[in-house]
Amino acid sequence: MAGRSLRAHLLRLLLPPIAALLALGSHVRVGQTEYRFDLPPAVEQVLRTDRFDSIYYRVTSPAGLEIAGDAALPAPPGDAVAHNTTYQGQKVRVVSVQAPCGRSACNVLVGETMVKREQLARDLLLQSLFPDFLIALATLVIVWFGVKRGLQPLARLSEEIKARSAGDLRAIDAAGAPEETRPLVGALNGLLEEVSAASRKQQRFLADAAHQLRTPLAGLQAHTELALAQPMPDACRAQLEQVHRATIRTARLANQLLALARAEPGARSSSENINLKDLAGAEAETWVRQSLARDIDLGFELEPAPLAGDAFLLREALSNLVHNALEYSNRGARVTVRTGRRDGHAFLEVEDDGPGIAPEERAHVLERFYRVPGTPGTGSGLGLAIVREIAASHAASMFIADGSTGGCRVGITFPHG
Amino acid sequence: MRLLIVEDDAPLASGLQRILEAEGHAVDVTPRGEDAVAAASHEKFDLVILDIGLPQMDGFEVLRRLRGTAADKTGPTPVLVLTARDAVDDRVRGLDLGADDYMVKPFAMPELTARVRALLRRSQAHGGPRITHGPLMLDTVARRAFLRNEPLELAAREWAVLEVLLAKVEKIVSKESIIQAVAGWGDDLSPNAIEVYVSRLRSKLEPAGIRIRTVRGFGYMLEEFK
Numbered sequence: 148m149a150g151r152s153l154r155a156h157l158l159r160l161l162l163p164p165i166a167a168l169l170a171l172g173s174h175v176r177v178g179q180t181e182y183r184f185d186l187p188p189a190v191e192q193v194l195r196t197d198r199f200d201s202i203y204y205r206v207t208s209p210a211g212l213e214i215a216g217d218a219a220l221p222a223p224p225g226d227a228v229a230h231n232t233t234y235q236g237q238k239v240r241v242v243s244v245q246a247p248c249g250r251s252a253c254n255v256l257v258g259e260t261m262v263k264r265e266q267l268a269r270d271l272l273l274q275s276l277f278p279d280f281l282i283a284l285a286t287l288v289i290v291w292f293g294v295k296r297g298l299q300p301l302a303r304l305s306e307e308i309k310a311r312s313a314g315d316l317r318a319i320d321a322a323g324a325p326e327e328t329r330p331l332v333g334a335l336n337g338l339l340e341e342v343s344a345a346s347r348k349q350q351r352f353l354a355d356a357a358h359q360l361r362t363p364l365a366g367l368q369a370h371t372e373l374a375l376a377q378p379m380p381d382a383c384r385a386q387l388e389q390v391h392r393a394t395i396r397t398a399r400l401a402n403q404l405l406a407l408a409r410a411e412p413g414a415r416s417s418s419e420n421i422n423l424k425d426l427a428g429a430e431a432e433t434w435v436r437q438s439l440a441r442d443i444d445l446g447f448e449l450e451p452a453p454l455a456g457d458a459f460l461l462r463e464a465l466s467n468l469v470h471n472a473l474e475y476s477n478r479g480a481r482v483t484v485r486t487g488r489r490d491g492h493a494f495l496e497v498e499d500d501g502p503g504i505a506p507e508e509r510a511h512v513l514e515r516f517y518r519v520p521g522t523p524g525t526g527s528g529l530g531l532a533i534v535r536e537i538a539a540s541h542a543a544s545m546f547i548a549d550g551s552t553g554g555c556r557v558g559i560t561f562p563h564g
Numbered sequence: 565m566r567l568l569i570v571e572d573d574a575p576l577a578s579g580l581q582r583i584l585e586a587e588g589h590a591v592d593v594t595p596r597g598e599d600a601v602a603a604a605s606h607e608k609f610d611l612v613i614l615d616i617g618l619p620q621m622d623g624f625e626v627l628r629r630l631r632g633t634a635a636d637k638t639g640p641t642p643v644l645v646l647t648a649r650d651a652v653d654d655r656v657r658g659l660d661l662g663a664d665d666y667m668v669k670p671f672a673m674p675e676l677t678a679r680v681r682a683l684l685r686r687s688q689a690h691g692g693p694r695i696t697h698g699p700l701m702l703d704t705v706a707r708r709a710f711l712r713n714e715p716l717e718l719a720a721r722e723w724a725v726l727e728v729l730l731a732k733v734e735k736i737v738s739k740e741s742i743i744q745a746v747a748g749w750g751d752d753l754s755p756n757a758i759e760v761y762v763s764r765l766r767s768k769l770e771p772a773g774i775r776i777r778t779v780r781g782f783g784y785m786l787e788e789f790k
Contacts, residue, residue, distance in 0.1 A: 354649065357648070358617065358648040358649055359648075361648035361668075362573045362576060362617070362648050363575070363576075364669070364670040365573075365576050365646075365648075365669040365670035365671065366573055366576035366579055367575070367670075368671075368672070368673070369576055369579025369580060369583065369673055370575065372583070372672070372673040372674075373579055373582055373673070376586070394670075395670075395672075398670045428782070431736050431782055432735060432736045432785075435736055435785065436675065439777075444780060445779070446779070446780025446781045447779065447780065447781035447782040448781050449781070449782070483780075483781070
């Protein structure tokens with residue numbers, strides 16, 4: 148189509164000048180010594196008429212004398228047949244032809260302004276650019292889709308890494324990764340393995356440290372209790388009681404630090420099927436003994452609450468909550484341990500009717516080693532921080548709410564189960 | 565009673581020895597598992613307190629060997645395991661190997677002595693026809709109860725509930741487990757019915773200083789007689 152259109156354009160472009168040339172040449176009359184040019188005005192009118200362009204002509208004798216037409220129309224230089232030049236301030240293409248007149252030849256020049264030519268050039272340019280543009284566009288789209296598709300495994304890989312919890316140090320599966328990224332995945336897995344090994348080493352160290360601390364503490368506790376059973380001066384007894392309390396506190400601190408380390412992101416906590424009801428029931432005896440010593444009414448409202456979690460950590464969380472409630476309640480107080488399901492979520496909580504925690508203190512009590520100013524007793528300020536860490540390691544949330552009869556209700560709501 | 569303590573930490577071992585001797589027991593101490601196995605094969609102990617974290621032969625191995633002796637098969641020696649580790653696996657493994665009770669270090673001495681008493685009582689009562697608790701005595705063969713040597717009238721279900729509580733002195737017994745233990749008596753029992761039996765038992769036993777404590781929402785605990 149472009150070809151046909153091009154030919155049509157060329158024809159339209161060339162026909163008037165050719166017609167003009169032929170027509171002009173045939174109008175030269177040769178006399179004895181001179182040339183005459185008799186072009187009827189009607190013919191000249193037709194020749195000069197064009198829809199877009201102006202047409203000029205010039206006829207000269209073999210000797211170079213002007214015979215007719217636009218005398219100032221510039222002839223092509225030398226032997227050239229055609230040239231582009233300027234005439235009357237317009238760009239003009241001029242063609243020169245030898246027309247026979249008598250025994251020699253006259254020179255006929257025909258000029259035409261270049262509106263049609265330039266239009267054609269523009270049309271040609273557009274016609275050739277449009278398909279190029281389409282091809283470029285199609286290429287772009289194909290490349291975009293191709294690259295996107297090609298990078299999909301990489302995107303999957305980064306999604307997988309992003310979705311991981313801080314504690315998930317398993318190696319990345321290299322099978323789905325693109326060939327080119329295998330070395331990267333390999334290097335990443337190497338790093339993960341190193342971090343995981345370091346974490347295991349730290350866990351082992353902490354377990355060993357706690358173990359090594361506990362035996363001498365047990366000895367210390369045994370001997371202070373033995374000594375306290377002996378008759379002795381009151382001053383000695385008061386001091387020995389201080390030693391005894393410090394021993395118990397140190398033992399508790401060792402346990403808490405171990406629990407905190409185990410709940411830490413990156414620690415290998417185990418996941419097993421647990422029922423919080425059974426877990427609380429198994430510890431009830433220990434807690435009841437502690438509550439008897441403090442003359443606190445410790446009660447239980449235990450409903451089944453199955454979930455997958457780390458039994459050691461969840462027991463530690465509950466123990467810390469119970470210990471806190473017993474520690475900060477007065478004699479004769481009521482403390483209740485609850486487990487069950489609420490709105491489809493397993494939960495554990497301990498409610499007391501003690502002094503409670505002021506709303507502005509609630510965020511602070513979750514910080515490690517923070518103790519509410521003016522609190523009696525000798526807590527380490529680790530208890531609730533541990534509960535929070537343990538909740539976090541189970542993707543669960545910890546809450547502190549007002550108790551139904553004053554005091555507060557502290558617990559964990561689990562996302563599943 | 566003859567007790568054997570297997571513990572390599574000298575201060576703790578001597579502390580335990582003195583506390584248990586103060587309770588009126590004859591106590592031997594060894595820091596080595598091998599010696600404990602040898603001693604137990606020659607003599608009969610009434611209770612072994614065994615630390616898991618021993619050098620060389622560890623507590624699990626000692627326990628396995630103790631349970632393998634011929635004397636142990638006829639009348640098993642109660643074993644109370646001590647550990648400084650709180651791994652659940654250790655606990656399960658210890659109990660699987662035949663430990664009777666389990667304590668994590670450090671522990672309060674009253675708790676230890678209470679558990680020792682409970683274990684000794686259980687092993688003495690094992691198969692025996694008479695159960696005693698302070699001024700209370702139950703003759704399980706004749707099905708007759710005595711309080712301060714006077715006959716004590718107990719209804720069949722009161723007897724059953726009391727038997728369950730006496731088997732676990734100083735331990736919390738859930739209402740469910742009491743119902744299960746008494747369920748053989750025909751029609752189903754509600755937790756409320758158990759409360760009625762316990763309150764009747766209280767009115768009969770408390771004048772003699774025997775106390776049954778209620779653990780709210782959970783069950784009961786027969787306190788140690790003091």
